[in-house]
Amino acid sequence: LLQFLEQDHPALQHWNVGVVTASDGAPSAQPLGVLGPVNMVKRSRLKGVDALADIKGLMSLPDIAFDxxxxxxxxDWEVLKTERREALGERPLLLLYPIDRASPAKKGSRARVSMDAARDIIGLGLVLPLSKDHGGDLVSVELAPPSAEELEAMEQEDMDAVEAAGLDEPAVV
Known part of the structure; x- marks a missing residue:
């Protein structure tokens, strides 16, 4: 992803940013920057995947045309991406999804369980409309989940930064 984003392409210089909320969602405990508390979305996790919170799909089809x-x-996806390109050109879109830490599974679901996370989560969605004929290279990576030691080190790093800044809890920016 970084290799793609580091391309010197004019379409990657300016982005639209959207925050996907739910009208009936619980308000976030922490403010989302200047927006303040926002209504969170629910994303329950797949059953049987205990080590990770696999939600399968973060984005909904209409989110492509958020802006x-x-x-x-x-x-479908291609029709919406084409409509977006016609309306906005090649401008990329970053979507932020404030996810309720509880995110209960729907009643009767056999495939999902509640998220039950320690804190609310921010999910990231990207709409990158650059087509093959506009340059760029195919970039393929294999993402491995961080080990328990790496997660612990990241958490300690966050806590050290919070302490150094004199804050009680990490701030959401």
């Missing part, structure tokens, strides 16, 4: 003025057009 497109007017009504969201009907269609």
């Amino acid at each position: 497109v003025p007017g009504e969201t057009p009907d269609g």
Whole structure:
């Protein structure tokens, strides 16, 4: 992803940013920057995957057109990406998903369980509309989940930074 984002392409210089919220979602305990508390979305996790919070899909189909003025057009992923490109050009979109730490599974679900996370979560979604004929290289990576030691080191690093800043808890920016 970094290799793709580091390309010297004019379309990657300016981004739209959206915060996906739920009208009936619980308000976040921490403010999301200048937006303050926001209504969180729910994303329950798949059953049987205890080591990770695998939610399968973060984005919903209409999210691709989050920043497109007017009504969201009907269609599949490719139709919506084409509509977005026609409306906004090649501008990328970063979507932030404040996820409720509880995120209960729907009643009767056999495939999902509650998220039950220690804290609320921020999910990231990217819409990168650059097409093959606009340059760029295919970048493929294999992502391995961090080990328990790496997670512990990251948490300690966060806590050290919080302490050094004189804060009680990490701030959401």
